Amino acid sequence: MEKFEISVNWHNQNLHLEVRDYMHHNGEECKYEIFKDGQFIGSFEPDNHKFLHICKNPGLVEDDLLHQVAEQLEGYNI
Numbered sequence: 128m129e130k131f132e133i134s135v136n137w138h139n140q141n142l143h144l145e146v147r148d149y150m151h152h153n154g155e156e157c158k159y160e161i162f163k164d165g166q167f168i169g170s171f172e173p174d175n176h177k178f179l180h181i182c183k184n185p186g187l188v189e190d191d192l193l194h195q196v197a198e199q200l201e202g203y204n205i
Contacts, residue, residue, distance in 0.1 A: 133199055137192050144168075144196065157182035161196055169193045177201065 129148040134141050145162040157170035159179070168188045171179040179197040184190065 133196070135192070135195055135199060137195065146200065159200065163188070169196070171197055171200065
């Protein structure tokens with residue numbers, strides 16, 4: 128597992144999020160997990176075209192924020 132941080136501008140706030148990348152995932156688990164202040168807020172799974180889709184959403188943040196995170200991660204070409 129690799130960890131790195133990203134920042135997302137959300138409602139005039141700069142949110143710092145931790146991304147956990149499970150590089151050796153087997154498709155049974157989500158590839159990317161997102162944490163805010165140590166709390167799990169969502170995860171993503173890439174499709175065959177490397178577009179990210181929400182895999183798990185515990186409902187702690189708005190879907191729009193998760194979509195913004197996905198767009199930013201896709202921009203990294205990971």
